[in-house]
Every structure is written in C-alpha cells, then in structure tokens.
Amino acid sequence: MSRTPLSPDALEAALRAIGAERYHILHPFHRLLHDGKLDRFQVQAWALNRYYYQASIPAKDATLLARLPDPGMRREWRRRIEDHDGDGSAPGGVERWLALTDGLGLDRDDVTSLRLMLPATRFAVDAYVHFVRDRSILEAIASSLTEMFSPEIISERVAGMLRHYDFVSPETLAYFTPRLTQAPRDVDFALDHVREHARTVAEQQAVLGALRFKCDLLWAQLDALHHAYVTPGLPPPGAFRRPS
Numbered sequence: 002m003s004r005t006p007l008s009p010d011a012l013e014a015a016l017r018a019i020g021a022e023r024y025h026i027l028h029p030f031h032r033l034l035h036d037g038k039l040d041r042f043q044v045q046a047w048a049l050n051r052y053y054y055q056a057s058i059p060a061k062d063a064t065l066l067a068r069l070p071d072p073g074m075r076r077e078w079r080r081r082i083e084d085h086d087g088d089g090s091a092p093g094g095v096e097r098w099l100a101l102t103d104g105l106g107l108d109r110d111d112v113t114s115l116r117l118m119l120p121a122t123r124f125a126v127d128a129y130v131h132f133v134r135d136r137s138i139l140e141a142i143a144s145s146l147t148e149m150f151s152p153e154i155i156s157e158r159v160a161g162m163l164r165h166y167d168f169v170s171p172e173t174l175a176y177f178t179p180r181l182t183q184a185p186r187d188v189d190f191a192l193d194h195v196r197e198h199a200r201t202v203a204e205q206q207a208v209l210g211a212l213r214f215k216c217d218l219l220w221a222q223l224d225a226l227h228h229a230y231v232t233p234g235l236p237p238p239g240a241f242r243r244p245s
C-alpha cells in the first residue's frame with residue numbers, strides 16, 4: 002500500500018478505474034438483457050428482483066441522513082429520498098419501478114410482497130443498507146458512487162430493450178428517464194465530498210474499498226439471476242418460476 006496520499010484527481014481516477022473493471026454493465030446477465038437475448042419471463046425475473054433494490058434505496062438513504070452532521074448535507078441527502086419516495090404530488094422512483102413491473106405483466110402483490118424474490122437478492126441488498134448504517138460517513142457516501150457509471154448503463158439498457166423487445170414500451174421504461182439527470186446531480190455532491198474529505202491513505206483506501214464493495218453487491222445480484230434463470234436455470238425453492 003502506498004504511503005503517500007493520492008491527489009484528488011488521482012483518487013477520482015482510481016475510483017473510475019474500479020468502475021471500468023467491475024461495474025455491472027460488464028455482467029453477462031446485463032449483456033443478455035440489453036442485447037435482446039432474454040425472453041419476457043427472464044426480464045420479469047430481473048424486474049421483480051430489482052424491485053427490492055429500488056425499495057431499499059430510500060431506507061439506506063434515510064439511515065445515512067440520520068447520521069449526517071450538518072443541515073446542508075442533510076438537505077442534499079433528503080432530496081434523494083424524495084426522488085425515490087416522491088413528494089406526494091409526482092410519483093417517485095419506487096412507484097415508477099412498479100409501473101415497470103406492471104408493464105411487464107407482473108402482479109403487484111407478487112412484486113411488493115417480496116415472496117418470489119431470490120434469497121441472494123435479499124442478502125446483497127441488505128448488505129448495502131447495513132454497510133451504510135455501520136461504516137464511516139465517508140465510506141457510506143463513497144458507496145453511492147456507482148452512480149458515476151449508471152447513466153451509461155441506463156442509456157444502453159433503454160435503447161437496447163426498446164430495440165429488441167416487443168413487450169417493452171417507452172412508458173414501461175419511464176423509470177429510467179429522470180435517473181439520467183438525478184444520478185449526475187447526486188454524483189456531483191458525493192464525488193466533491195469524497196475528493197475533499199478522503200485525505201489520508203487510510204481514508205482513500207476506505208473509499209476505494211467502499212466502491213468495490215458496492216460494485217460487488219450489484220454484480221452478486223446478477224450472478225444470482227443468471228444462475229436461477231439463464232444457466233443452469235435453477236431457481237431456489239419458493240422463487241419466481243416460469244409458468245408451466
């Protein structure tokens with residue numbers, strides 16, 4: 002381990018290199034999803050499982066909000082919760098995700114009850130919420146930085162799915178449109194914070210570790226989907242199954 006801290010620019014470059022190596026845009030399941038290689042049932046399995054990630058994001062943000070020391074930071078982080086939960090006048094991200102699962106023909110209760118979700122989805126998503134609860138504020142903020150890479154995957158996903166799947170419409174995928182502006186805005190704050198506050202070698206190693214951890218938990222969710230619904234195609238007991 003180097004004993005000299007990185008400059009803010011070098012730290013940012015090291016964070017971006019982690020994304021280039023291990024962000025879930027590279028996962029084989031996403032390649033199949035975006036290239037039109039999955040059938041409707043497999044796309045449903047993806048959307049049903051990812052609902053838990055979407056539904057847990059405001060809980061993880063609320064956990065962090067409670068720990069933030071000053072009003073400016075809390076105001077910034079509070080906006081993320083509104084993005085996902087809505088403000089009562091316009092639907093938030095969780096509601097828009099349910100519009101996506103509706104559009105794919107999933108039953109709402111099957112989705113929101115979580116009873117058909119893969120166990121590995123629960124373990125991975127809960128690990129994120131617990132990480133943000135238990136680690137330093139700096140690590141918690143750094144773990145959100147996968148959003149540096151999400152506009153690229155979202156653009157690729159929306160274009161690919163609209164091109165390849167006749168059961169998907171622009172309305173079904175409307176969840177993703179606001180994310181293209183929300184994610185960069187969230188990243189501006191989180192990246193500035195990390196660049197400014199990760200000063201020592203130990204702090205910099207911690208934020209790099211936090212981003213690797215986050216990439217890993219996104220990857221693990223797709224590993225589980227691939228194992229259950231692509232090859233070998235073995236959904237665990239009780240999980241969402243292809244209608245016979």
Ligand SMILES: O=C(O)c1cc(C(=O)O)c2c(n1)C(=O)C(=O)c1cc(C(=O)O)[nH]c1-2
Pocket residue numbers: 058094144145146147148150151154155180219
């Ligand atoms: O579509 C995607 O691949 C993707 C990835 C990520 C991410 O990188 O964590 C998020 C989202 N979408 C997303 O929609 C979202 O609201 C979100 C919040 C967060 C976070 O860590 O706080 N990541 C993501």
